[in-house]
Amino acid sequence: MEHIVIGYLGLAIMIVLIFAGVPIAFALGTVGIGGIVMVMGVQQALSQSTLVYFHEGTNFVLIAVPMFMLMGNIANHTGIAAGLFRATANTLGRFPGGLAIASVFGCAGFGAISGSSTATVLTMGRIVMPELKRYGYDQELGAGALSAAGTLGILIPPSLILIFYGVLTENSIGDLFIAGIVPGLLTVVLFSALIIIIATLNPEKAPPIPRPAAKETALSLIEALPILALFTLIIGGIYLGVFTPTEASGIAVVGVIFYGLISRKLTWGAMREALTETITTSAMLFTIILSGYIVTRFIAVTGITQNMIDFVQAMNLGPYQFIIVITILYLILGCALDVFAMLILTVPFIYPIILHYGIDPIWFGIYIVVMAEIALITPPLGLNIFVMNSIAPDITLMRIFKGVMPFVLIELMVVALLTAFPIIALYLVK
Template sequence: MDSVTIGYIGMAVMIVLIILGVPISFALGAVGLIGITMVVGFTQALSQATLVYFHESTNFVLIAVPMFVLMGNIANHTGIAAGLFRATANAVGRFPGGLAIAAVFGCAGFGAISGSSTATVLTMGRIVMPELKRYKYDQQLGAGALSAAGTLGILIPPSLILIFYGIMTENSIAHLFIAGIMPGLLTVFLFSAMIFLIAVRKPEMAPAVPSPGRRETIASLTGALPIIALFMFIIGGIYFGIFTPTEASGIAVVGVSVYGIITRTLTWKTARDALKETIVTSTMIFMIIASGYIVSRFVAITGLTQNLIEFVQSLNLGPYQFIAVITIIYLILGCAMDVLAMLILTVPFIYPIILHYGFDPIWFGIYIVVMAEIALITPPLGLNLFVMNAISPDISFWRICKGVSPFVLMELLVVLLITAFPAIVLWLV
């Protein structure tokens, strides 16, 4: 059996294992190690796997992962999300669909702190859904808007998925962070516009809420200013080269911790809980990244990537035809696969072809994240849909799927716009 055939069989086995629910890191590591063994022998395979695992696990850039995760967990335990939602609700709540629009802005703000889509939906959902019920918002619309807005956590920097992509492809994480700003703002605008249009067309679905007094509005906005200032300081520092993303992650943890201490929301208990959650999440991410590199080594040894490039060349597809094809592939994979698994499975193959077609690797990183956003809200395995269903069990899973469908269309519009106008992504880089 030739090495390329072994490569294809290995990828097929890995897809089956992931779909069957085998932990991603184990599926990747097992397929990679066994596949390399079949090509070069067990002793050399074990040596290569050990070196790859150690080298990638000790990568200095990876320090940013647990630090940004810790920042998000501290923010989750210190009531920052509630303050952000209250500030935006007081500012825009009086407009049609204002409360749901405030939820989108709140998710964008909290997502910029947490870097996690799941944490954003979970935290904001618990705060926002009771308010939507209180003001008689359509629950299907509210659940759909929150599920979709939660995806902003992986696009607006700092984003764990962008860090993950940057490490896998050896691209600048700082440039990826900066590139995510404009598409993130575009997504916020399109989500808000969709809610506004629905509210104007059917006012009973998203009624305006009573306008608070000027003093209350100013007070709530003032309360959110420290977090907004911290975000601007971190992104500004990265953009102007004052510090690296890794250094920024440490500054972010200190900033959020100081905020928690000043507001007396960061206690020994909340700090301990945040640290425990960080250890669990970071360990999982490290294992997935290291195992992903073993699979990448397996793919390189078998010559699978070169074989795929030659196959794509034989199809005579134009650059944008190829983008259309992989968009369809990602939409299909998103229905059946975890986001990280989807990226690990596809990036080693697609990335060299993207470079062959002359696309900017930073642009492709943002494209990948937007497709990951769609995967998070695509039935039947969109993770955000399950999280929202757990928060609001009185809303059926399929009603949530129906509620999120207009926002999936908006995400696809983002894909179309950043493909037609790459400057949206690359303008600030």
């Protein structure tokens, strides 16, 4: 059997395993190692596996993954998220749709220290949903806004997905972090504009809330200072070259622990719980990343990548046409696969092709994250939707999907703007 046939057969088996519910890491590892055995023999498969797991598993850059996760988990136990929402609600609540807009800004702020979409929705949803209900906000709008805004956790740095992409493609994680700032802020502005339009056309869906006293607003703004200081420290230090993203992750953990201690909001129990959550999730992510490298080796030895480049060349597509094709591909995959599976299945093939087209790899990393955001809020998988439903079980999945659809259109608008004006993502990097 020809190597390229083995390669495509292996990919088909991997997709079947993932759709059948086999954990992604096991599906990737099984196909990767099994495929290398068929192409190069058992000895080479064992050698390749050992090299990948040792070399990539000890990659200094990967230390940033558990460290940023630990920072987010500790922050979750220190009340930073609640303080941030109070500050944005007191400032923006008096405007049409102000409380929903405050939730968008709150998600963006918490996402800036959690790096996780699911953690952002889970944390902010528990804080915001009762407030939206209290002030008579439309539940579809509120749940939709929170589900969509939660995706900002993987775009606004530090982002676990950007770290994953950077490690997978050997691109600068610092540059990827910086490139995510402007698209993240653009998404926040467009989400807020959408809420204002909805609230203006249907005031009963998003009424303004009573304006708090100036002193209360000032105090709440002071509560938001720790998260702003932490974000400025991380991104400012990386941008100015004071420290690397990996070093920034360690400094960030020290910073959030320091805040927890001086505010007396971080207990030993909370610290133990944060460490347990970090270890569990990190083990899962590391296994997926390392198994992904095995699959990449398998793809390399079968010659699939060059075959796909030749196929795309034969189609005679231009760069914009190619982006349209892969956008449709990601929309389809996003309906059935989670974010990490999407990246593992596509990046090893698509990345060499985008280099062939001369597309900037940093821009492409931001593009992929925005497409991943859409995958998190589209049916039938839409992980953020299910997280939101677990927080607010009285709102059906169909109502949440209905509420999130306008925000999906906004995300597609962001994709179009990024494609038409790549400088949006690259302005701060260049």
